[in-house]
Amino acid sequence: MPEPVLETRDLTIRFGGHVAVDAVSCAFHSGTLTAIVGPNGAGKTTYFNLMSGQLTATSGTVLLGGQDVTGLGAAGRTARGIGRAFQITSLFPNLSVIENVRLAVQARQRQAASLFTRWSSHADWIDQAQAYLDEVNLGAVRDTMAAALPHGDKRKLEVAIMMAMEPEVFMFDEPTAGMSVDEVPVILDLIHRLKARGDKTILLVEHKMDVVRSLADRIIVLHNGKLVADGEPAEVIASAVVQEAYLGQAPKAPAAGAAHV
Known part of the structure; x- marks a missing residue:
């Protein structure tokens, strides 16, 4: 498999005694769209912020094109090829x-x-x-x-x-949040077209499972800051660990790494 465009290794951030993202290791490749899902408070947007440079990690590493960019802020990572759209518009x-x-x-x-x-x-x-x-x-x-x-x-x-x-990496944090039913298809069509180009790495945080199913090649699941599942959409959505996470229960399997399903 070719070198990942974007990768995190044991990426962690603590706020006081709370571990919001807990040793998440994940690699993202060109030509793929990965959806990042999980219940509220799972650490999805925080993980995005760590990758794009809005937050500084407590420990762990962010690699972009094989180069360590952990020490760079948001502007430096943008210059290296990370593009980010926020839940709240930034214009x-x-x-x-x-x-x-x-x-x-x-x-x-x-x-x-x-x-x-x-x-x-x-x-x-x-x-x-x-x-x-x-x-x-x-x-x-x-x-x-x-x-x-x-x-x-x-x-x-x-x-x-x-x-x-x-950018080389497109990061969409709930891109359809707050949009009317009529407006949503425009954004989804744009993401579909970016994906069809086949030369970009696309990451998507999204709560709407119909949107995830229509777009994602892969789903990773965060729960209590940990990566608990990683795989093809149909299998991940149907897995017990995801069903339990969305019901707000602790996953049965201990998260010694991701549960690949």
Whole structure:
């Protein structure tokens, strides 16, 4: 098997006496979509934050492309190829929709606009930003201030920004949270298309099992901060350890590593 794009080894974080993520070792490969599931408080978003650099691990290692990035913060990991969409949108609210995406395009190209250069000379950045907006069905509101968008459109804009960064790893933390029934298919279709490219590593935290079934190649399950199951979706969803975890009971098997099902 080729080298993982992203890997954690014994990744752990403690908050006082509470171990929120407990020695989780897991590898993620290019061309796969892994869903991370578990009951509320299982440590899913905390694990995401440790991988993307929003939190600093108490112990353990994060590897990206085989390189140790444990000491890098979120900005450093983003520059190395990790893209992250949050449960709560993270935008520049006082900039227009297209300006938000244009900044991402510009950052990816590691260029800075000169104060003495006319904006029109950077039309290629705008063209690229427009293409990403069209992909998320926001092209028609390109000049609207981000703060004025409804919640669902803010989520779409965040995805467009992440796509504009062209990361190697796409991390979606409950991407459909707060969206109306009509808005959800747009985001799911985007994730399907990213997966179909076959060259990206996609991680997804999601509570809705119908979404997980439709997207995931693999499911890992966290419970009380531990990795308790890892395998193909149908088998993991049907397993006793997952059924017990979702009922809030302790899993029968002690978690000396993952229970592969």
